[in-house]
Amino acid sequence: LEIILVDDGSPDNCPAMCDEYAARDSRVKVIHKKNGGLSSARNAGMEIAGGEYMGFVDSDDWIALDMYEHLLNGFLQNDGIGVTSISINCMDENGNKNWAKSDDLLKRRLTASEWVRQLSETSSRYNCWNRLYLTRLAKKVPFTYGKFAQDVKFNFQIAEVLEESNLSYMDLPFFGYYYNRYRPGNISNLGIWQDIDALSHYIALCEQWKDSRPKWEKWVLKRRVQFSIDANSRIQLNPEWRHLRHKKELDLRQIPNRYVLTNLSKHFILSFFILKYIPVLWRIGKVRRVAADLLMRYI
Numbered sequence: 001l002e003i004i005l006v007d008d009g010s011p012d013n014c015p016a017m018c019d020e021y022a023a024r025d026s027r028v029k030v031i032h033k034k035n036g037g038l039s040s041a042r043n044a045g046m047e048i049a050g051g052e053y054m055g056f057v058d059s060d061d062w063i064a065l066d067m068y069e070h071l072l073n074g075f076l077q078n079d080g081i082g083v084t085s086i087s088i089n090c091m092d093e094n095g096n097k098n099w100a101k102s103d104d105l106l107k108r109r110l111t112a113s114e115w116v117r118q119l120s121e122t123s124s125r126y127n128c129w130n131r132l133y134l135t136r137l138a139k140k141v142p143f144t145y146g147k148f149a150q151d152v153k154f155n156f157q158i159a160e161v162l163e164e165s166n167l168s169y170m171d172l173p174f175f176g177y178y179y180n181r182y183r184p185g186n187i188s189n190l191g192i193w194q195d196i197d198a199l200s201h202y203i204a205l206c207e208q209w210k211d212s213r214p215k216w217e218k219w220v221l222k223r224r225v226q227f228s229i230d231a232n233s234r235i236q237l238n239p240e241w242r243h244l245r246h247k248k249e250l251d252l253r254q255i256p257n258r259y260v261l262t263n264l265s266k267h268f269i270l271s272f273f274i275l276k277y278i279p280v281l282w283r284i285g286k287v288r289r290v291a292a293d294l295l296m297r298y299i
Helices: 014-024 038-048 067-076 112-121 150-165 192-209 214-236 257-263 266-277 279-283 285-298
Strands: 003-008 028-033 053-055 081-091 097-101 108-110 131-134 168-180
Touching (some): 003 014, 014 028, 028 038, 053 067, 067 168, 257 266, 279 285
Antiparallel strands (some): 053 131, 081 097, 108 168
8 A cells, every 4th residue: 555645835734744644654655845736736646656556535535444445346356447436425514424426336347438428427427536547547647737627637538548458447336435525615616617627628528539539529518518508507696707608618609509409408408598698587596497397398
């Protein structure tokens, strides 16, 4: 076991705590560096990692004592695996279980292509901290500096490496990662700016795969359009964000009406047209609910 603690320019007592852990246990290594953000910190740890497998734990979360045992057994008990994953317990501000992402708690082996489709179905699946990766694969995909939602791009790129290496992805039926959903200052609480960066990753992936992997591009494009609609719905309910609706990543004018009508569900169709043409209606809850009811009756 190798534990790498990255002190990313912490202004509090964390540097001393890291050094204390390293003094008590030779398996602990510490990196002290100038603050560079999450991607920079992860890349610094990946660079010196010497183990055959690699996992990530964010500093405001915690894990079950046997989480990595379960993740490792996924490799040891199955041939041809490149990534293993377990399910997440989301915790509230008091440390109590708030809700859990079970992903059906099934043991599932997926090809790289099947995993891309799974990742494209919802943003709740692209986390990297509830997973274990072959180190030689992970080191081929450094995290992007200066961007939020890094896990989106990272896992999709890992899927590319999986396919090239003829390896599979595996879900394991175990709850082992405790995600602190409500910590003040948590990156996931940065709202629209994280959404914008996530959308920029989706747009870049669609462009990258347009010719080389058209099936993957189709799945990611649908996720990108759905996510754009969701983000625009939040923008209209926050006066401080409304001026961003025509920002490149969020601009619904770039999305053809025909695509939405032929590829999305009724709920997304309604939301799209209101947010694209008469967004002021989205701010009126009663009007929004009546419009939704009428649309469901007549479409």
